[in-house]
Amino acid sequence: MPSTPGVPHQALDPPQVALSSLPPWLWALVAVMASALLNAAIGPVAIPPGIVVRILLSRLPHAWIEPSWPATFTTILYQIRLPHTALMALCGMALGGSGAAYQGLFRNPLADPYIIGVASGAGFGAVAAMAAGWPETALGLAAIPLAAFVGALITVLFVYNLARVGRAISVTTLILAGVAAGSFLSALTSLILLITTHELRRAILWLLGGFQVGGWEPSLVMLPYLTIGLALLALLGRPINVLQYGDEQATQLGLNVERIKTAVIVAASLVAATAVSFSGIIAFVGLVVPHLVRLMWGPDYRRLIPLATLGGGTVLLMADIVARVALAPRDLPVGIVTSLIGAPFFLWLLHRARERKFDG
């Protein structure tokens, strides 16, 4: 770097808030891979993580690994465990990434897809689509995320405009509007469940955050929606940083505020709705994960969004392990676990917020 008159040369690198000398994304990547490995290893038939790795590696071309494990392990891993692990990882990533984006959009660290009612909106859309028999049409499973997306988008626009008093968005009205919209849509969803019968059981389990659709299809359906949405959110990190100064300052700084907000709303709602379509309503992951990332690596959305995405995957994979181990051999819906852990965390955050201003 050329030296500049008047500027100390050694100080030209931009300041970093990192706590560790290793890059944060490496931590987050290792964490999500380790929890995925553990998630795939644990179950009624325990497969040691070392064997999971060897089974995976043995699929690579030119990998000279002697199969020293029972053939059933391979079947269980590829037919049951890995599809489930992939789905968990994708849903968690979607919740973490969209949670971070909603927090940036609303400039409110308490926003998450569940609290602002978007998850309920997506849930309503998804259940309505199931009740109408859309998955049996040519669109198949891919129809559910689209219906959920429409539900999520309508909800977030409604809540956003309701919460906006004049030019500012008030935290109180945001949460109240979210709760009201969420309750209303949950009631509508329950109504649909009551008047239709054929999808009842599946939909109720789905609402509790269980994963009832097996196989690789859900993950494959989610992948394109999530890739587009999360990539867009990650790229929007810098403009979202500018939004943190408030609409007036952001406009004075030359940001096209309305356009950026629209892009964030569309991308975050697509991501959240896709997760809700296959996981049901899983609360608090989108709230807790961005918080933890912020505590560790600072408030910069350029890194917060990708790290919360990876962190969301880690947290949901771990919560899923708890859900399957706690009352084994019975599986708990993972949504119960995230709420049992997440709700006290939320209360602790509220308590802490009264003592100290929120970071970011």
Added chain:
Amino acid sequence: MTTLRLIEVALGYEGRSVLRQVSLEVRGGEVLALVGPNGVGKSTLINAACGLLPVLAGQVLVDGDDLSRMSPPERARLVAVVPQGTSLPPAFTAFDVVLSGRTPYLGWLDRVGKADEQASLMAMARTGTFDLARRRVGELSGGERQRVLIARALAQSAPVLLLDEPTAHLDLRHQDNVLSMVRALAVERGMAVMMSLHDLNLVARFADRVVLLSDGGVRSIGLPQHVLTPDELASVYGVKMLVLAHPVHHWPVVLPG
């Protein structure tokens, strides 16, 4: 050099008229101060001069180009603002804040480049905030914050600089420090500077010209010694004032009495 020109501007909010028939001009290298009683519309005028608040009538021109026909990034490349009582995200570092001044030069999917970091660091060096770069803005003192915000405006490298009450809540030394810096920047970079100020003695010392606002319009424009007269001040503020000449520097000194 750049000129900011307001031509017969009318401003207001939702049917309530705040200012009418405001015409003024700020030339490059000049510091223009807006004074007047509380609620007369100083902040409103600043918000209009940066294009944030649409004018109800008239035009705001930078070198003849109408701000109302420009996009936010186009406007921000011409006009930088140091707002009043600014809320800043407390966990952002001072460097993060200054870097946000580069927003008008970055498309919404662009990443911050070396040139942007360089421009931000140069702005921090010029405003004496270099050592604050890694500090969180929530931990800065009022004077430090204000200098960081001026650094952000410099990183924006716009030829017009607007400041809304830049010395509010600052002690004497920091008032002096901030306004001296603003003056020096106007001269050395040829920036057209318009700021609102409450303290008439600071106006007399640091402004080239003064705009006195009263009753929804401009009452007078001119040199400080021509505008800040006992008669004018008494009729605008409703308080009897004494205006003396500074014994050493000869600028007007305003005293109650």
